[in-house]
Each structure stands twice: as structure tokens, then as C-alpha cells.
Amino acid sequence: MRLGGWGRYPLLDAEVEAPRGAQEAAAQLHRLAASGRNTIARGMGRSYGDSALQDHVLSTRHLDHFLDFDRSNGHITVQAGVTLAEIIALTLPQGWFPAVTPGTQYVSVGGAIAADVHGKNHHVDGSFGRHLLWLRLLTAGGDIVRCGPEENAGLFAATCGGMGLTGVVLEACLRLRPVRSNQIEHVTHRARNLDQVLELFSEHSAATYSVAWIDCLARGPRLGRSLLMVGEHAAEGALTAEPSGGPAVPDLVPSALLSRWSIGAMNALYYSRGSARPRKERIGYRPYFYPLDALRDWNRLYGRNGFLQYQLVVPVGADGRDALHRVLRTIADSGRGSFLAVLKQFGPANGNLLSFPMEGYTLALDFKVEPAVFELLDRLDDIVGGAGGRVYLCKDARLKAAAARRMYPRWDAFQAVRARVDPQRLFASRQSARLEL
């Protein structure tokens, strides 16, 4: 079966097996190990690059069962293939919402753990792993190991953010957040340039959610002009989960649609949404958290060759700011930025060995796959790595091994855990092979 990530680059022919329980999964691992093959877990395939790609993948499609939900404290136990969308549909009507959610609700819990995903509330609530009570991991040897912050903590710290390389997460228990409405109160602030938006981030550091849309094509004094959106769960209102759906993008959209001019037009549109004075609105959780989910299969907009997403983080402070300036200038000069550029201030890093977030600024944008882009991104890696920052693995399809190693200082500690739980390296993705991980 032809398989890729959300960016549809790279694509490869993969054998997909979808175990219906721990027993079947263990038997499949045993068979693969005996024949010297590699495998990697795969959830909803919302990672952009080759993190969930291998000649053989273990799909968690059938591990889609809820196991327990305690309505009194919001603790929910699920199999790893359950999606945040399914959790929300079940728990929102009872007043509970995921404590951390990425920009799409169509991710599996296993995928959210493996990438230790973050949301617009990272600066106050940290990443996904912080809200896990425990998880159960199927290791290469076929054992099922329970781990959590205080139980097999080393394995837990390697698994949260470990990109599936420690084993297959089978189940996890999550702590949800209580909410009293399905609406978000949000305020949009307009920022003329990068310094102003960074200022606004610190000013609003007490807000639960904050994120900015940034115009990557703006240059000179307007470099980094953006819209900052801060939000809170509304204090009261309906609790229904909104139905999913929305129009789908047909398979063969001409890639001309993504030409430089339409990208500029898109940015201008977003920019014009903010007025000079802060604008207050109340909107549903779906348009707020998951604006892109409204257009199903929007990844097809980039055409046949697919696209790359580049997400970086640089540390807070003067060096980081300077690096961010240089990154934005390099992108603006290249004229290859996407209409989707998101800027956010992260809170402190956690102890997970390969987790992406660190205290600093993160920027994410898309690039259509074309030969010149790879060299551009290599240059960005130099700037980011040089500033002590890093690139997000679940978005990556092209990072080089040496650059990755420099960006992830706890690489060796991670490899030590892996050597213990998977000495034969049964679990490997196209990405881990490329990164020599």
C-alpha cells in the first residue's frame, strides 16, 4: 500500500498490519523480529514526514477502544488508536476536554504521546506527556511494560516524544481538563513586527491559550507582522460536541494554486482580519483549535509532489530573538514561505529525552516540495542549531543526522534506553534511519 505522512512526501510502498489487540501485536512483532525486519507504529498519519513510515507499519486502527472514563475526575483510559476527536465527542458533553491538543483533532493518543505534542497552552500546561498518569508499552521482546512519571520513569521519559522507537503504546490513562462550555473567548491583537508580537506574548503569558499567525513574506520594518490570538474556555454555555465533516479537497488541485502570489494574498487576508484595536470574539472549539480540519484533506492543496512542514524552536533571550529574525529574513528573501505560518512562545522544557519544546519561540510553516527548498531548510537548520534550538521531528522529512544530533542533547541517553528495551532495533522508521537514530 502506498503510504506517506501528512505532507505526502516521501511516499513508499508499505505493508500495513493492524493488530486487534496486544496478543496479535506481540505475535506480529515476534514474526517480524524472526525475519529480521523493522517496523514502526502508525496512528492517524498526521505527522508530516517519515516518522510513521517503514516497509512494514503496525497500524493502531483497531486499537480504538475506550477502557474507562471516570466522570468525577476526568481520568480517561483508552487504547492508543483512539483519536482526540473521539475523546472530545464522548467527554465534552460531560464537561471534559483534552488538557493539551495539537492543531488537528484527528491524531491518535499514541501519536500524541510519541511526539509529546503541544498546544496553544504550552506556556502554562506543558506538553501532552505531562497529563498522562501512565501508559502501557509493548516492547520489542513482546513484554507489556506499564510506565509513568513514577513507574519505569526512564522508559516513560524516552517514550513520550520517542517517535515510536521504544515500542508500541497500547493504552494510556489521560487527565482531562474540566470545561463549562464548548466555546472559546478569544481576543485578536495586531502586531506590526516581530519585536512587537514577542512583546505581546510576554504581556499575555497568563492567558491559557496564545498563538500568532505570522506573515512570512513581510520584509524590512514589517518583518514578522502578525496577529496574536489569546483565548480562554468560556465560563458557561452549551457542551455539545460539534459534528465533524466539511468539504474535501479533490485529489488533483493544480500546484499553481500555491504560487508565490496566492500565498501573499492569503497572508494579506489573515492580516486584514485584525483591526488596530484588539478584537474580542466567542467561537466554537472547532474553528478555534482546529481551523484546518474544516477543509478535509487540505494537504492535497500542495499538489502531487507534496510539501514539507518546518517547525523550529529557538531559546528565549537575545540570541534566540536574533536567530528568529534571521530565519524570517531568510524565508522572506527566498519568497517560498507558506500561508500557514504559526508563531508561539513555549514554556519550560520537560525531562522527556527527545521532546521538542523548550523555553523559547517556535515557528511553523509549510514549503512546497521543490529542489531549492532542501538547501534553504539546511540553511535554516544551521541558524536554529547554532542558536541552541531544534527542529520538530514529527514535522520532519529531510533533517540531516549531524544537525539532529546537535539539536537533541539527550540523544545518547535516549539511545541507552533503546539499547535496553530494543537491542535488535526492531523499531525503526524511515526517519530514524535517516537520522541514524
Next chain:
Amino acid sequence: MKKILIVGATSAIAEAVARRFAARGERLYLIGRDAARLETMAADLKVRGAADARHGCLDLNEYGLHAMAVQQALTALGGLDAALIAHGTLGDQKACEADFTLALRELETNALSTISLLTHLANEFEHRGGGLIAVIGSVAGDRGRGSNYVYGTAKAAVETFTEGLRCRLFKSGVGVLLVKPGFVDTPMTQRFKKGPLWASPDRVAGSIVRAMDRRADVIYTPWFWRLIMGIIKAIPRPLFKRLKL
């Protein structure tokens, strides 16, 4: 709140049906042969809203255990409003051609075990004077085809059996529903290449639940299979035997 028995509950189609019943708060009893998966499924259905979800575990080719299994379900549920029989296997036609013991096994799983269960359930429901029995057959039972006539034979037997049973139970107020799915993307059909005619288990489950609610007699699902099978049945035999279907 209805009391519903689901046989072959770990089937992808049956599970999708069970989830829809759970969301409505029904009381469920599951029968299958994989205890671990039944347990997981029961937990899931309770979280999804089922008033209760219990299970019994047996290989359905053990006909001798059917009476007891049905009694256990009745006791656990405290009565019975409806039953769905969903188990089945899609055996290897070529292997069945070469070895009758394999063909027999297919006929047992897909026809005889179902007929045994129907016999027990029919007597229970008739005695109670109401209820509904739903069975999953297949479009494959509509006409014997060279590529899978053993499976087709079993499904045709179930069709004829339910047809007669429906007539017998009509005066007792017991409904008999035969569901005839087309291509459904489930573990049973994992090895096939999928195309536009394929439906998801959830879509098929939606039509099964609606058909059970309105106490239909026979449905094709998705609906367009009624047209497709109409054409296939209309092909004259001299031509049909030359086709590779």
C-alpha cells in the same frame, strides 16, 4: 432501554452496530470466541453509554453449547428484545475445492452454526411472543459464483432458512431480518484491494440499526447492492457460466 444479544460480537460490523446501540444506552450481551477482545469491547461499550455490557465466550462451531450460551445471555440481560448473529469466515474457495473437510468447516461456521442459533433463539422468542432476530447474510448468497460458491452456498442456506422462519414466527410477532452486505472493509476482507464499491463497517452498521428499528425483513447494504445483484441475477445462465465472477 432494549436488551440485545450480539453473536460474533468481535466482528467489525457487529462492533460498529454495538457502538451505536451503546450510544443509545441499550443493555448488551456479547458472544464471541476471543475472551480478551470481548472484555475490551465490553469496557468500551460501557464507556460509550451502554446500560450494561457482558459477554460469554465460545467457539460457535460447538453447537452443543449454544443452548447454554443463549440461556446465559437471557439470564444476564433479564430478558431479550433483539438478537444479531454476525459471525462468519470467508474461507479459501480454492482450498475448499480441493479438500471437503475445509468446505465442511466453512459450511459449519457460516450456515450450520447460524441455523443452530436461530433454532434456539426462535423458540425463545416465539415462547415470549415478540422480539427481533437479525442475521448477517451476504450478497454472495444471491447466486452461486465460480469464485466463492462455498461461502455463497452457506449464505444462501441462511437466506432460505430465515425466509421460512420469518413465515413461521410472523404470527407470534417475532421479526426476522436478513442483512445482505456488499463489500465491507473489515478484517475479513483485508487481503482485497478496495475500490469505490466498498463501504465502512460503520456505514453498514447504520443501515442495520435502522432496519432493526423498523423491523425490516431483508435489506441490502449499502442500498445499491440491490441493483447490482438484480443485474447479476438476471444474467441468463448460458452467459453466466462463461463469466469469471
